[in-house]
Amino acid sequence: MNEPATTVLNAREPLIFELSKPGRHAGTQFPPPAAGTAEIPAHLRRAAPPLLPAVSELQAVRHYTRLSQMNFSIDTHFYPLGSCTMKYNPKACNTYAMLPEFLGRHPLGPEPQGFLACMFELQEMLQEITGMQGVSLTPMAGAQGEFAGVAMIRAYHRARNDLQRTEIIVPQAAHGTNPATAAMCGCTVKEIPCDANGDVDIAALKAAVGPATAAIMLTNPSTLGVFEHKIAEVARIVHEAGGLLYYDGANLNAILGKVRPGDMGFDVIHMNLHKTFSTPHGGGGPGSGAVGVGARLLPFLPIPIVGKEGTRFRWLDERDLPQSIGRLSGFMGNAGVNLRAYIYMRLLGREGMVRVAEFAALNANYLLTRLQAAGFEAAYPNRRASHEFIVTLRRENRLYQVTAMDVAKRLLDYGLHAPTTYFPLLVPECLLIEPTETEAKEDLDRFCDAMIMIRREMQEDPEKLAAAPHTMPVRRLDDVRAAKQLDLAWKPAA
Amino acid sequence: MAFIPHTGDDIAQMLEVIGARTIEDLFDEIPPALRARALALPPAMGEMEVGRLLTERAALDGRPLNFIGAGAYEHHIPAPVWAIATRGEFYSAYTPYQAEASQGTLQLIYEYQSMMCGLTGMEVSNASLYDGASALAEACLMAVRANRASNSRRILLPRAVNPTYGQVARTIAGNQDIVFEHVDYDRASGRTLLESVESRAGEDITALVVQQPNFFGCLEEVDELTDWAHRHKILLIAVVNPVSLALLKPPGQWGGGVEGKHGADIVCGEGQPLGVPLSAGGPYFGFMATRMQYVRQMPGRIVGRTVDTEGRPGFSLTLQAREQHIRRSKATSNICTNQGLMVTAATIYLSLLGAEGLARVAQASLQRTADLVDALCRIGGIKTAFGAPRFHEAVLLLDRPAAPVLAALARRGILGGLDLADRYPELGHALLVCATETKLGADIDLYAAALAEIMHPARAAA
Numbered sequence: 001m002n003e004p005a006t007t008v009l010n011a012r013e014p015l016i017f018e019l020s021k022p023g024r025h026a027g028t029q030f031p032p033p034a035a036g037t038a039e040i041p042a043h044l045r046r047a048a049p050p051l052l053p054a055v056s057e058l059q060a061v062r063h064y065t066r067l068s069q070m071n072f073s074i075d076t077h078f079y080p081l082g083s084c085t086m087k088y089n090p091k092a093c094n095t096y097a098m099l100p101e102f103l104g105r106h107p108l109g110p111e112p113q114g115f116l117a118c119m120f121e122l123q124e125m126l127q128e129i130t131g132m133q134g135v136s137l138t139p140m141a142g143a144q145g146e147f148a149g150v151a152m153i154r155a156y157h158r159a160r161n162d163l164q165r166t167e168i169i170v171p172q173a174a175h176g177t178n179p180a181t182a183a184m185c186g187c188t189v190k191e192i193p194c195d196a197n198g199d200v201d202i203a204a205l206k207a208a209v210g211p212a213t214a215a216i217m218l219t220n221p222s223t224l225g226v227f228e229h230k231i232a233e234v235a236r237i238v239h240e241a242g243g244l245l246y247y248d249g250a251n252l253n254a255i256l257g258k259v260r261p262g263d264m265g266f267d268v269i270h271m272n273l274h275k276t277f278s279t280p281h282g283g284g285g286p287g288s289g290a291v292g293v294g295a296r297l298l299p300f301l302p303i304p305i306v307g308k309e310g311t312r313f314r315w316l317d318e319r320d321l322p323q324s325i326g327r328l329s330g331f332m333g334n335a336g337v338n339l340r341a342y343i344y345m346r347l348l349g350r351e352g353m354v355r356v357a358e359f360a361a362l363n364a365n366y367l368l369t370r371l372q373a374a375g376f377e378a379a380y381p382n383r384r385a386s387h388e389f390i391v392t393l394r395r396e397n398r399l400y401q402v403t404a405m406d407v408a409k410r411l412l413d414y415g416l417h418a419p420t421t422y423f424p425l426l427v428p429e430c431l432l433i434e435p436t437e438t439e440a441k442e443d444l445d446r447f448c449d450a451m452i453m454i455r456r457e458m459q460e461d462p463e464k465l466a467a468a469p470h471t472m473p474v475r476r477l478d479d480v481r482a483a484k485q486l487d488l489a490w491k492p493a494a
Numbered sequence: 495m496a497f498i499p500h501t502g503d504d505i506a507q508m509l510e511v512i513g514a515r516t517i518e519d520l521f522d523e524i525p526p527a528l529r530a531r532a533l534a535l536p537p538a539m540g541e542m543e544v545g546r547l548l549t550e551r552a553a554l555d556g557r558p559l560n561f562i563g564a565g566a567y568e569h570h571i572p573a574p575v576w577a578i579a580t581r582g583e584f585y586s587a588y589t590p591y592q593a594e595a596s597q598g599t600l601q602l603i604y605e606y607q608s609m610m611c612g613l614t615g616m617e618v619s620n621a622s623l624y625d626g627a628s629a630l631a632e633a634c635l636m637a638v639r640a641n642r643a644s645n646s647r648r649i650l651l652p653r654a655v656n657p658t659y660g661q662v663a664r665t666i667a668g669n670q671d672i673v674f675e676h677v678d679y680d681r682a683s684g685r686t687l688l689e690s691v692e693s694r695a696g697e698d699i700t701a702l703v704v705q706q707p708n709f710f711g712c713l714e715e716v717d718e719l720t721d722w723a724h725r726h727k728i729l730l731i732a733v734v735n736p737v738s739l740a741l742l743k744p745p746g747q748w749g750g751g752v753e754g755k756h757g758a759d760i761v762c763g764e765g766q767p768l769g770v771p772l773s774a775g776g777p778y779f780g781f782m783a784t785r786m787q788y789v790r791q792m793p794g795r796i797v798g799r800t801v802d803t804e805g806r807p808g809f810s811l812t813l814q815a816r817e818q819h820i821r822r823s824k825a826t827s828n829i830c831t832n833q834g835l836m837v838t839a840a841t842i843y844l845s846l847l848g849a850e851g852l853a854r855v856a857q858a859s860l861q862r863t864a865d866l867v868d869a870l871c872r873i874g875g876i877k878t879a880f881g882a883p884r885f886h887e888a889v890l891l892l893d894r895p896a897a898p899v900l901a902a903l904a905r906r907g908i909l910g911g912l913d914l915a916d917r918y919p920e921l922g923h924a925l926l927v928c929a930t931e932t933k934l935g936a937d938i939d940l941y942a943a944a945l946a947e948i949m950h951p952a953r954a955a956a
Contacts, residue, residue: 012806016605016845026846029572030854031931034861041883044713046743049849051612060845061574064838068583070598071590075582088497089586092541098576101552106562107775109909110901114554115774128534140624140776141831143818151669180818180828184635186669189823227523258521260530274831283599284589284621284795284834286777302665326665330565330627330658330764331775343548349538352496359498361520366508384523412595417588423819440499441508467803472594474808482800482812486789488618490608 001449004413004471011473013066016053017490026057051492070473071283072417078443082388082420082432083175083223085253085275090347093279093340102339107331115339116313120306122342129353130269131262132292136301138333142250145270145289146181146217151325152268152293152300153215153244154185159323165214165242171200173223173424175250187214194426198224198380200234209241219248220264221255221386223424224379225432235265244268244296252276253436254361254387257354267294277341288337299323304332359437360387363444367435370448375455379427388434390427397429400458402465404429407454409476410468414450496538559937560909561866563887563928564709565626565656566775567767569737569855570932572846575769579839589795589834593810599834600809603797606841613739614761615746616783620794622832626733626764627659629780630703631666632793632827633731633762637701638672639791639826640759643727646698647672652686654679654708655733657917684712684880684889688722695726705733706742710926711863711887712880713742720749720758732758736781737767737859738885740852760784769843770836779833779840790816793827858931859886862938866929869942875949879924886930889914892923894949900925902948908941
């Protein structure tokens with residue numbers, strides 16, 4: 001592998017406001033002038049038009065196309081971002097979710113049988129995959145799914161008049177959304193450590209549970225990239241203490257068809273449909289955070305849910321589920337995202353679903369073994385990788401003063417998106433690497449080759465790493481200035 | 495194999511490198527007792543078969559002529575909007591944490607924030623929340639953090655605010671002991687009157703919510719409500735329709751000023767009207783804007799413009815110390831994933847329409863609704879419910895229950911509006927209707943003729 005070239009494509013694109021000229025417009029997009037007399041009283045009208053750009057249609061198209069070209073994406077680059085499951089988003093999912101009948105459907109019209117049939121089947125398939133008793137598709141992202149889960153747990157304890165259970169236990173390595181969700185639900189958070197093998201510290205768990213325990217929130221495989229060996233014991237301890245088990249589905253991709261959260265003893269799970277079921281990440285969203293529950297939490301599921309009566313589908317609401325935690329969205333969640341997940345699942349079917357975990361694991365373990373052979377240190381060398389794994393650069397940091405951030409930025413120069421860096425925080429100088437099942441062996445080899453090149457650069461030219469990236473539209477950005485001298489919106493020159 | 499690129503040789507070579515005999519060996523850390531049986535799922539389908547299935551399902555639902563609004567509005571969406579938003583570089587990118595490899599998304603969000611500040615008249619906007627309803631819930635939680643003069647966690651929520659927004663706010667904020675108290679609307683005008691809040695003067699209240707236009711489509715007297723709130727150290731949360739802001743006074747300018755303070759404190763709403771399809775209710779996006787003084791209390795991602803190590807301008811996520819991945823249980827919200835792709839669409843939409851085009855859309859919608867109301871009220875047995883000036887929705891009162899009438903219209907391929915019987919039983923047989931610029935005169939005539947036949951069959955026969 002050769003050192004990357006240093007030419008920069010699309011080095012700078014002006015702001016759309018800088019392209020704007022009064023009087024210019026995309027006229028074909030305007031409706032005909034209203035020929036009537038409907039008027040708004042003067043004191044409720046705005047005095048001056050809003051500050052929006054005035055550009056031609058081509059200017060807008062070219063500007064946003066050029067901006068798109070300044071992004072890395074799955075469609076253009078290997079994107080091994082740990083904990084994010086950046087696998088191929090099949091084009092069919094988008095094409096068929098965007099059929100005009102689906103896009104034109106008003107959410108408050110008569111219940112659309114074709115669309116609801118898809119949603120009902122999606123609920124059933126997710127229920128089967130997770131080993132749960134019921135599913136609601138309404139949460140709009142993973143964090144909202146977590147919210148729904150913890151809110152259901154609170155509602156369950158309240159319904160039993162067990163009012164003191166407001167403590168949520170999370171492992172130190174948990175995603176930040178776990179403690180933030182607990183707080184949003186009015187709970188307090190108790191963090192417990194992990195042992196040297198990355199498993200939950202059982203002694204610490206035993207000491208933490210008690211009459212105030214509402215639940216434990218776990219990801220399995222954990223955020224450390226390893227399967228939680230002692231999950232059955234964890235479940236027993238928490239259940240015996242009167243608490244429930246919450247499964248954070250961030251890493252569900254690793255275990256599809258191999259082991260089901262319901263069978264592990266979990267009472268509630270949220271799924272990130274934008275990870276495991278390959279709906280797009282969209283540069284930050286939308287996601288979908290469907291929740292599944294065991295029998296105890298069924299009455300509390302968020303509404304609406306799709307029900308079936310005879311051959312007709314209908315929305316179940318508060319009249320059907322009077323104990324529901326309620327509504328989480330204006331209508332019924334991210335319906336179009338759920339439709340994409342449905343299409344993905346039909347494409348894979350029962351054969352394909354199991355292969356997801358198998359090839360995600362094959363790719364992760366292959367990449368881990370190759371990187372170890374190249375001299376990189378695994379954070380948990382005695383463990384199998386799940387669908388992801390952690391490399392720690394603490395040795396390289398000591399020897400060459402390079403950081404995980406330097407390596408991440410240098411990978412961009414090699415045309416590879418960086419792995420997740422500095423998460424989980426308890427592993428120093430870490431890279432959390434998740435290749436996903438849709439990458440070919442050649443792409444994994446290319447990543448290894450780049451890491452080997454970067455390892456050589458650490459020894460021969462550490463300044464080059466410290467100054468990376470060299471081929472992006474910008475160099476490293478001044479984040480301190482961004483936060484201190486806030487510039488959050490464009491203003492015209494005075 | 496669906497989307498799996500591995501050949502038999504690849505698998506053999508990779509297993510050899512790993513030192514495993516079979517792929518199954520890679521799962522040997524899972525306790526055998528927990529292993530799943532074969533999944534009961536339907537068999538795999540090819541793209542052709544899936545395409546056919548979805549096309550059939552879509553056809554079942556048809557393409558009715560829609561006169562429902564109630565929080566989701568059918569507008570023309572320019573072809574470039576989704577042609578560009580579904581480019582893989584936007585569609586399949588992650589949250590822009592690696593700023594150097596995400597300048598496209600980051601600059602677009604900065605432009606979006608600028609446009610939302612322009613529309614709302616506020617100083618700062620975030621990069622989106624999930625939808626309008628959940629944005630109001632977040633706004634209420636934010637108000638509790640921002641209003642240091644109040645300890646009550648009491649929020650005044652007019653009944654003229656979209657009732658579903660109230661339900662969602664209760665679900666999300668209720669676990670933090672926030673209390674929502676109703677404020678009634680005036681039966682004659684359809685507005686939230688100053689008199690109806692004045693009785694609360696002197697009480698410890700955290701925030702007052704005002705929706706403009708309100709759920710009935712009526713225009714509230716926002717200036718006097720804003721000034722009243724500020725006189726009593728109550729924060730004002732504005733819920734607005736972004737298309738209406740092309741014509742209406744922006745929330746940042748509401749009120750005549752109380753001790754130099756004017757304008758709403760937090761502005762939020764549903765972004766769907768800006769280039770996002772109805773799509774059975776989502777994905778849409780919530781927007782939120784506020785004063786600079788409250789920026790550290792705002793939930794959600796924010797993009798800032800800064801410089802790189804060579805002094806060139808560039809963009810990055812900023813003020814992340816508010817967010818869950820840094821602050822954990824002390825974060826302003828648990829939100830992580832937002833509605834980025836919808837923001838991409840809205841930014842392209844606003845660039846194509848500009849201030850002039852958006853005003854044309856708003857004015858045409860206003861006119862179409864006025865035409866619709868006139869046409870329907872000529873039928874007989876229908877009158878308008880409220881006297882306040884409207885934007886692009888209206889409540890009509892029928893001389894009979896709306897549900898069977900709507901069902902008869904649906905059989906003719908017309909969605910005639912939203913029956914308000916469950917939400918506002920006190921109004922009698924009330925129907926909320928909406929027409930946007932997408933409804934032509936002929937569409938309105940069709941609706942009026944169908945409704946006349948349904949309500950007065952004898953007259954139609956004669």
